[in-house]
Amino acid sequence: MASTALRVVYNNLIEHVRKYKILQSVNALADWDELVMMPPKGAESRGLQKTVLASLTHDLQTSPLIEKYLSELVTTQDDQKIVVKNDSEFDEYEISNIILIHKEFIRNTKITKELVERASELSSRGYHQWVEARKKSDWTLFQDTLQEWVNIRKEMSLLIEPNQNIADTLLDEYDPGMTCEQVAQVFEDVKKELIPLIQAIRKKVEENPEKYSDASLLAKIQAGADELFDQKEPFPVEKQTELSKQVAQELGFDFEMGRLDVSVHPFSTSFSTNDVRITTRYNTKEFVNGLAGTVHETGHSLYEAGLNPLYAYQPVQSALGTTIHESQSLFWERHVGLSKGFWRKWLPVAEELFPYLKQKKLSVDDIYRSANTVTLNNFIRIEADELTYPMHVILRFEIEKGLLDGSISVADVPKVWNAKVKEYLGLDVPNDAKGALQDVHWSSGAFAYFPTYLLGAMASAQISASIPDFEKHIEENNYAFLKNWLNENIHKRGTVTLTSNKLLKEATGSELNPKIFVNYLKTKYSALYDL
Missing domain, CATH: 1.20.58 (Methane Monooxygenase Hydroxylase; Chain G, domain 1)
Incomplete structure (x- = not known):
């Protein structure tokens, strides 16, 4: 003392x-x-x-x-x-x-008051300019706004840490202690391994499209819905809500201290460890995306609810940046929610709630394969699967880095973007709306946020690999063990370690290791696509 x-x-x-x-x-x-x-x-x-x-x-x-x-x-x-x-x-x-x-x-x-006011005004104006530019698929309508943001973020960074790399100062806001150089190296390691894997899967699909390309769950269960049930909504919202609540509660979400509601874009928020709230959205034509949204946001909420109650409203009772926060949501969404063990438990429950689904007689293998389909022809980040998603993040990180160090001009962003999409995903971007204008983040100057999506995915793989008998606990529906492990090793630590790498080393034995993430993806998708 x-x-x-x-x-x-x-x-x-x-x-x-x-x-x-x-x-x-x-x-x-x-x-x-x-x-x-x-x-x-x-x-x-x-x-x-x-x-x-x-x-x-x-x-x-x-x-x-x-x-x-x-x-x-x-x-x-x-x-x-x-x-x-x-x-x-x-x-x-x-x-x-x-x-x-x-x-x-x-x-x-x-940061000066004048700079704060400029940023606030630009955030409001920038959003509307982005909406208009995206609607017309015209980058030139947005590029002046982005240039203003580049200038403002540089000014802010230099005021905060005049002797530090600008990108590092911005990244520190989302992943304390992480540097741009570290991220660049980690992402290079990921690119070297995943680009050839994506290319190999593309070749496999082209060689045998009947076996590999018709794996979409939506295609399997939606075909003929209207004819079979004489209805256009085979997955009613009230039944999806019931399923979401059952799953969230089983994972450890306490409805005595939380709520599940609907919003345009799913999110999680908290006001204390005893008041956490999540939202999701539903599509009456299918149920998997709504459930995945619930599982994802439940992961965020379990983190907030699990923070150390002894330090209420103190800095250490906070999540350790967006990388670790994202690792918690992706842990539950991907490593639990996309697994066969998860669907062995929840497919029968879903079939009882949705008679149409029962009629389709899907096996656990069917739904597992469908939920883990690689979306090879997708241009949109938020619709990407877990294998191609890293490429969407990496190209954004590389462009932001170039904008901040001056090696990429704002006017050239679409050209650079399209070239990277071609190199990393093998796709030809048709227009700006499906390319450089698809995300809202830059309209509010949110530079250095994108990397944390992938860093979080990597951390989630590392965490799941560190939990003893991880797959066995999923098969036995022992979610309580997983939640308690996370509570003790991640949640209660809050921000006490100050950096995500130190927290990961405490919890898993090593700092962020891209090999664990790459091996997880290569093992899983090599099996799915018979590579």
């Missing part, structure tokens, strides 16, 4: 920070309500409410009190490394709290 004087300072700092963390949770609640429950005419008043919340939060985040408390708790070395004074008197969670608060304070105070 720290000395009495330091303990008072530390407690005062934590109490101050808790106030704006609680305000942030209230803002998150307002966001959830806006997307799920709010009537359309409530938009104007909600905007006013969120503006006031943002102002109050900003005032607390940049308060001179934080600087005063930190000056008594930390010192800065010549290499700018933050050192906690008398750190032997604090436990590891307290030390991490101090370091994280200092890091956040520097970020919040170094």
